[in-house]
Amino acid sequence: MTPRTKEQNEAIRTRRMGQIMRAAAEAYVIKGINMDMRDVAAAADLGYGTVYHYYKNKYDLLSDLLTMALGEAEEIGLNYLIKGSSVQDYGMTLLRRWRKDPSLFVLYKLACEHFRELPEQEAKVFAERFRQSVIIPLAEVLGTLRRDSRLEESAFLIIGGLVGCAGLSVYRRSAEMNEDEIVKLLLGGF
Known part of the structure; x- marks a missing residue:
């Protein structure tokens, strides 16, 4: 298996961030500022650590x-x-x-x-x-x-x-x- 190109990695990153943004908006609508990163991860169907990889809080x-x-x-x-x-x-x-x-x-x-x-x-x-x-x-x-x-x-x-x-x-x-x-x-x- 060949390693991903820089462009492929950037496409994954962009897609992931969009996924996190949509999930954060949905979590905010439901919980307001009481949302936490676990809510975002669950809504995005991503691991908790993945969300923290992109955002520290x-x-x-x-x-x-x-x-x-x-x-x-x-x-x-x-x-x-x-x-x-x-x-x-x-x-x-x-x-x-x-x-x-x-x-x-x-x-x-x-x-x-x-x-x-x-x-x-x-x-x-x-x-x-x-x-x-x-x-x-x-x-x-x-x-x-x-x-x-x-x-x-x-x-x-x-x-x-x-x-x-x-x-x-x-x-x-x-x-x-x-x-x-x-x-x-x-x-x-x-």
Whole structure:
């Protein structure tokens, strides 16, 4: 048997990290910050030591998970807010992505809680990055639709409302979520 190439090892590493990230998001949805590395290993169907090979603790893992999800949130904002889609389309996209990808939901949920479960300095960094990547672009779109002196607060309330409604489905791990009804109810005025 020939040894693996560098490319094969990197492909295994990338696949494994994706597996760990998905499992961490699922474990977080179920247990919150009380999740531990054993929960992640079990959800990923990996050995406990394998998870520790990649991450020294749950905070490092959660930090990578949130960083990855922030990149996706920025992409969604770029595609739906900056390019001129409606607030309703943006909300619908978030709800659909959250149902499919719990890591993205975890980011938005933690943002609504001001990342309070993270170490203080890390929470500040994520909160500001989320504000820059998600809240400000949404607030700018809202500013084109109505006059309001509290556009960032309104944007944050919209995100919070969507997270709350989506949570009803995500926490039950239900594939059913009536995105159309949620968007009509929460964002119908935009």
